[in-house]
Amino acid sequence: MPDEAIISVSNLSKVYPSGFQALDNINLTIKRGEIFALLGPNGAGKTTLISILCGLVNPGPGELKVDGLDVVKDYRAVRRKIGLVPQEISISMFETVWATVNLTRGLYGKKPDNVYLEKLLRSLSLWDKKDNKLMTLSGGMKRRVLIAKALSHQPQVLFLDEPTAGVDVELRRDMWQMIRGLKNDGVTIILTTHYIEEAEDMADRVGVINKGRIVLVEEKAELMKKLGRRELVLELPAPLPALPAAVQIDGLVLSADGKKLTYTYDTRSDYGEIGRVIRTLYDHGIEFRDLQTSQSTLEDIFVSLVSGNDANAVESKGGAQ
Template sequence: MQTILSIENLSKVYASGLRALTNINLDIARGEIFALLGPNGAGKTTLISIVCGIVNASEGSVRVAGHDIVADYRAARSLIGLVPQELTTDAFETVWATVSFSRGLFGKAPNPAYVERVLRDLSLWEKRNNKIMTLSGGMKRRVLIAKALAHEPQVLFLDEPTAGVDVELRRDMWELVRGLKANGVTIILTTHYIDEAEEMADRIGVINAGKIMLVEHKDVLMRKLGRKQLTLQLDAPLGAIPDGLAAWGLELADGGAELTYTYDSESERNDIIALLKNLNEAGIGFTDLKTSQSSLEDIFVSLVHQDPAAPSRPAPASVAEDGKRQVTSR
């Protein structure tokens, strides 16, 4: 797929000495939904602000559809829409006026039919003549989205777009996002609702302490870093794991009545067959079994809270190393 956003060796150090970003390298393909996950203070908003021209980078470069955001800032900026975290709106303007004005800021000719369609998609049409100061917080959030879409951007940034909003708005927003993706718009979102990323995103990026830790296709990520557990309800409690089964890393629970095996998603079939064969040979029977799998949230938490000094299992091929480029084929 064609790359629409290319970030190379991007770093940001504020005047206070705070290093917000370190050597970020990332390519995002046209028409994908990319979820950027990270804890508070990880650098998500700083990265978005640099791409959108709000904050200046200390080092590195950013190109949007081939346009450098510094040397060719007008062309680059006209391709980007941003829905910020903060509810910053023109309180005394009407919904129609502020959305139409946002379109004009980018030199777009008036298009009442397009503005109407955006407002209807966001359930704002009945509020089009209302002053923004009279709207609820959820409606103001909808207005921000409409303003970001007013100039028909090719890349849309959603920075914590559903934080503190009602269920209806979340549902409407994701329907809108799916429609934009179908029309070739690239969506880059940050969210604390990891279930949204798990449902919506094509690829997942994890950022922590200003560094990209991992970029991977969602399904591949779940396969590579996901963990599964097989729990067996034993027909007779065990006092200890037999020596012949020690290599399997089994764990006893519920007073020895449950036996748990944790394994990688990629090796489940052969491993489970071999384990059950070994249990049978050891004379250990079971009455029931169940399996469970780690979620994207489990993977995210384990990555972010990983002890840097502790040994870790080999990382996926797309995990970042300083100075190397993040590219995942689509």
């Protein structure tokens, strides 16, 4: 049942004692087995939402369920299903890798399982470091330890709060591969990240949160299709003083130096549009020596959303399913 909800958040709000409203009437559903990327600027409410679901922060009014169980009333059963990789590298520096991973497994009520933990540490390239004190590990290795701890009790849901922050490119790629592997094993993954490429590369669905409100939840591919913009850039052999009146097409702009024509169009529009534009240009004697096309990235979409340009439009379309 791939569409079955594993997490459902209904009308959740959170106001901190300082009076800061971190979450404002959040409604969100996470599907079982998906990779869900939660994007948002600093202070948007990403970590608060994750912290409430994991039991680190007391929830405000609203309903939170994980696998049909209430996060507060059934906290034991809920927390057994969840693993958390926190944003900060919070580990006991004097402990060994093996001891700290065993501690976490025990905290979740699981009996020691050396075979599983060895497999886990090997998969994270930590096995040869198992007897090392955490203080001797590099930043990237410490982050791997956090992931090992989060997976030590074999959770069904894994929260990754900025998992690759400060991690080198190679390690980031390794982590992405590992996350995909977890998804293949049926683990639901909720990812917050500043690296839009991370979400773009891995997520099945994307949610955008801003100022404590869910601005958008959408299938990533659908989102790119709906909000992505394409650009066609034509380099002209000679500068054009102005576009002829007959070539005035919506979205077609001549650069200030007259050397480039840029045509911006929506990915939802008919691809035949480009042909029409090129034919029209030829018909009026405007030739080009080169052309380039590009598509807006998820980052462009994200920036556009949080800056409010498309937020209202999208909110009504995407909602928070």
